[in-house]
Structures are given as structure tokens and as C-alpha cells.
Amino acid sequence: DTIGFDYRVVPVTEEIKEKPKTGCFVSGFFVEGARWCHDTHVLTESRPKELFTDMPTIQLIPAADRVQPSTGIYICPVYKTLTRAGTLSTTGHSTNFVMPLELPSDKPPEHWIKRAVALICALDY
Numbered sequence: 001d002t003i004g005f006d007y008r009v010v011p012v013t014e015e016i017k018e019k020p021k022t023g024c025f026v027s028g029f030f031v032e033g034a035r036w037c038h039d040t041h042v043l044t045e046s047r048p049k050e051l052f053t054d055m056p057t058i059q060l061i062p063a064a065d066r067v068q069p070s071t072g073i074y075i076c077p078v079y080k081t082l083t084r085a086g087t088l089s090t091t092g093h094s095t096n097f098v099m100p101l102e103l104p105s106d107k108p109p110e111h112w113i114k115r116a117v118a119l120i121c122a123l124d125y
Contacts (some may be wrong), residue, residue: 004066005035007102010057022061029055029078033117042104043074043112055119058101074105074112078119 005023016025025123035053037044046053064066079099085096105112 002009002066003062004065004068006061006066008059008061008097008110009036009041009055009104010040010059011041012056016057020061023059024058025059027057029058029119030123031055031117031123032082032120033115034112042106043117045078052120052123069102072104072106073102074107074109074117075100076112076117076119078121080121082120082124084118 010025019025030052031043031054032052033046034043035046035050036042036055038056078101080096080098083096098121
């Protein structure tokens with residue numbers, strides 16, 4: 001038995017009034033290196049001189065024996081702070097790394113990797 005997560009970016013027009021039936025809502029992320037397009041519901045290029053943008057609420061939905069989609073997503077790293085470096089923990093991951101999240105994208109993952117796109121939990125200023 002393996003448990004994974006499905007991810008759903010909640011449209012800003014959808015009002016959250018109660019907890020989800022399954023999973024949880026996570027909010028407060030900032031996107032670095034890209035922005036979320038509220039019209040097409042995918043990652044898109046940042047606007048000029050825009051370093052960080054607010055990410056809409058994301059719902060994490062537990063799913064048993066989940067198969068990860070092979071296209072149409074970017075596996076976006078989530079970091080606690082802008083300083084992506086941290087000390088290596090016993091698991092081999094940085095202590096600043098939180099988890100990967102799958103975000104819908106109409107571009108290949110390499111496009112966002114070259115731009116170092118990540119979700120940040122807290123800005124330093």
C-alpha cells in the first residue's frame with residue numbers, strides 16, 4: 001500500500017467555507033520564477049520586474065496507489081524560505097526543502113527548471 005497525493009489548485013473564484021471531505025487545503029505559498037495564470041489555470045511566465053507572486057490555495061488529496069501523470073505537470077519544489085540551501089538531513093534532503101507539488105503546465109518541465117521555478121513558504125522580508 002502506498003499513499004500519494006493528487007493536487008488541485010483552487011480557483012480564486014471558488015470560496016472556501018469549510019474543510020474538504022478528504023485531504024487538506026494549503027495556502028500562503030509564493031511562486032518564484034513564474035506566476036499562476038488565473039484564466040488558463042497553469043503556470044505561466046512572470047511579468048517584468050515581478051520576482052514573486054501569490055499562489056492560490058492548493059488542495060492535497062490522498063490517493064492510494066496513485067500513478068503520477070507523465071505530461072501536463074511540473075513537479076515544483078516547495079522550500080521553507082528563499083534560501084534554497086540548507087543542511088543535509090539524514091534523509092539526504094535539504095532541511096529547507098518541504099516537498100514536491102505537481103502544478104499544471106502547458107510547457108515541458110525543462111522550461112520551468114531552467115527558470116528555477118519553486119514555491120516558497122515564507123519570504124525573507
